[in-house]
Amino acid sequence: MASSTVENYLKHLLLLAEGGDGLVPMGALAGALAVVPGTVTTMVKALAAGGLVEHRPRQGVRLTDAGRGVALGVLRRHRLVETFLVQVLKMDWAAVHAEAERLEHAISDDVLDRLDALLGHPAVDPHGDPIPTRQGRLDPSVYATLATCVADRPLRVVRVTEQSPEFLHFAEHSGLRPGTRVRVAGRNLAAGLVTVKRPAGRPLALSLAAAGKILVAPAR
Amino acid sequence: MASSTVENYLKHLLLLAEGGDGLVPMGALAGALAVVPGTVTTMVKALAAGGLVEHRPRQGVRLTDAGRGVALGVLRRHRLVETFLVQVLKMDWAAVHAEAERLEHAISDDVLDRLDALLGHPAVDPHGDPIPTRQGRLDPSVYATLATCVADRPLRVVRVTEQSPEFLHFAEHSGLRPGTRVRVAGRNLAAGLVTVKRPAGRPLALSLAAAGKILVAPAR
DNA sequence: TATTTAACTTTGACTATTCAAAATAGCCTG
DNA sequence: CAGGCTATTTTGAATAGTCAAAGTTAAATA
Numbered sequence: 001m002a003s004s005t006v007e008n009y010l011k012h013l014l015l016l017a018e019g020g021d022g023l024v025p026m027g028a029l030a031g032a033l034a035v036v037p038g039t040v041t042t043m044v045k046a047l048a049a050g051g052l053v054e055h056r057p058r059q060g061v062r063l064t065d066a067g068r069g070v071a072l073g074v075l076r077r078h079r080l081v082e083t084f085l086v087q088v089l090k091m092d093w094a095a096v097h098a099e100a101e102r103l104e105h106a107i108s109d110d111v112l113d114r115l116d117a118l119l120g121h122p123a124v125d126p127h128g129d130p131i132p133t134r135q136g137r138l139d140p141s142v143y144a145t146l147a148t149c150v151a152d153r154p155l156r157v158v159r160v161t162e163q164s165p166e167f168l169h170f171a172e173h174s175g176l177r178p179g180t181r182v183r184v185a186g187r188n189l190a191a192g193l194v195t196v197k198r199p200a201g202r203p204l205a206l207s208l209a210a211a212g213k214i215l216v217a218p219a220r
Numbered sequence: 221m222a223s224s225t226v227e228n229y230l231k232h233l234l235l236l237a238e239g240g241d242g243l244v245p246m247g248a249l250a251g252a253l254a255v256v257p258g259t260v261t262t263m264v265k266a267l268a269a270g271g272l273v274e275h276r277p278r279q280g281v282r283l284t285d286a287g288r289g290v291a292l293g294v295l296r297r298h299r300l301v302e303t304f305l306v307q308v309l310k311m312d313w314a315a316v317h318a319e320a321e322r323l324e325h326a327i328s329d330d331v332l333d334r335l336d337a338l339l340g341h342p343a344v345d346p347h348g349d350p351i352p353t354r355q356g357r358l359d360p361s362v363y364a365t366l367a368t369c370v371a372d373r374p375l376r377v378v379r380v381t382e383q384s385p386e387f388l389h390f391a392e393h394s395g396l397r398p399g400t401r402v403r404v405a406g407r408n409l410a411a412g413l414v415t416v417k418r419p420a421g422r423p424l425a426l427s428l429a430a431a432g433k434i435l436v437a438p439a440r
Numbered sequence: 441t442a443t444t445t446a447a448c449t450t451t452g453a454c455t456a457t458t459c460a461a462a463a464t465a466g467c468c469t470g
Numbered sequence: 471c472a473g474g475c476t477a478t479t480t481t482g483a484a485t486a487g488t489c490a491a492a493g494t495t496a497a498a499t500a
Contacts, residue, residue: 038490255457258458263457
C-alpha cells in the first residue's frame, strides 16, 4: 500500500503532467507539495526504485504506468469525495478541496463504489474536473478558456481550474459556476482584461490570468 | 493537532478504562494497539509530557481531562462514521469498523456535524455503542448481558460489544442485532452455556463468553 | 569561450514511530 | 527471606519523511 505521502507525490505528478510531455521538473513538484527540492529528490529516487516513476536526473520525473494507475485512483477518490461533500452534505464548493485532501487517503474501494452509485456515477466533480473511471480512464477533453475562446459566441462554463477558496468564492459570486451560460463581450490584451456577459447581471471584467482558469465550451 | 497514532493511543485508553478506575496496564494498551510493550512505554512518556495522560511507572496510564477530550472526539467520529456507512451507504455492519478506523482520523468537525445532522443526531451506532455528544458527553449506562441478566424475562438487545466481523456475522445470523426481543430460557454454568429464545426461530445456544458480549435491557 | 545563474543533488541532521533484546522492579511462593 | 515469574522499562537500532545548507551541473549570458 502506498502511504499518503507517496499518494500525494503521484497525484501531483499526474496533475502537473497534464498537457505537457509528462516530464515534470523537480522544482514544480516541490512547489506543489510545499517541500524543499532536496526532499523531492530523495523521495523521487525512492519512488523510482519502486517502479512508480521514471527519474531523469537534472531533468525531471515522469509517472510510469504503475504510478499513473495509483495516481488515477487517488484522483478518483478526491473528486468523488468532493462531489459527495457538495451534493449530499451541501458543503460550500470552495471548502471541499481541503477536506478531500485528507479523505482521499482514507477511503476504501468498497466505500468509494457505494459513494459513486449514490451520486449516480458522476462524470465530473463540482468544479467540472473530470472524475477518472474505476478502470482508470480520465476524460482528456481540452477546452478553451475565457482568455482564449472566440469572442461573441454563446458559451457555457464547463470547468473552473483552481481550488483556492478565494478564487472559488469569487467565481461563485460572479456567477461563473460550471453550467452557467456566458459570452465574451470583449478583450483588451494591452490592459490584460476580459469582459464577459452573463444571463443576469452587468458585464463582468476579469484579468486574463483569472479568465484563463475558466474553461468554456460552445453552448449548443 | 494530534497525529493518528496519538489519537489511537488515546482512543484505546478510553475504551480500556471503561468501568475500571481508569488506570490501564501498559500491557493491555500494547495488546489493543498491537505494538510491543516497549513502544507503549516510549509513547506514553511522550503523551504524559504533552499533558494528555498521567503515567504511573510500573502501574499503568490514565487519561487526563485533556486526553479524555481528544479521545471522546475520536470516538465520536468513529461511531458517527460507522452509522453513516450502515445507514446511508448500506454497508454490512461487520465491515464498517475497519473502515471507520481509517476515516476517524481524516474527518473535520464541519463534515462531522453535517453527517450528524443528516443521520438525525443518533444516540448510538449500529452496534448499539453510544456516540459521544459534541460536548464530549458519553452515555455511561451499564447494561446486563445475556450471561448475567435475570432469566425468563422479556428483554431487548441494546448493544453488541465486539467488532470482529466473525462475531458480528454470527450475531446477525442469530438474530441478535440491537433492537431484537429475546429471553434467556436457561443457563448451564457447568457447561458454560446460555440458551436464548428469540421471537422467530428455535432456541439458540451460546457460550457464556459470547453471551457476555450481548448487552440487554428489560423490554418494556 | 568564460562566467553567471538557476535548478538540482548531496550531505548531515532531526522527529516520530516502531522493534528486539537486555535490564529491572515488584510481587508471589515456598 | 531467597528465588522466580511477569510486567515494565531501557537501550540501541531501524524506517519514513523532512529541512538546511553546501556542492554540482547545465544552460543562459556576456
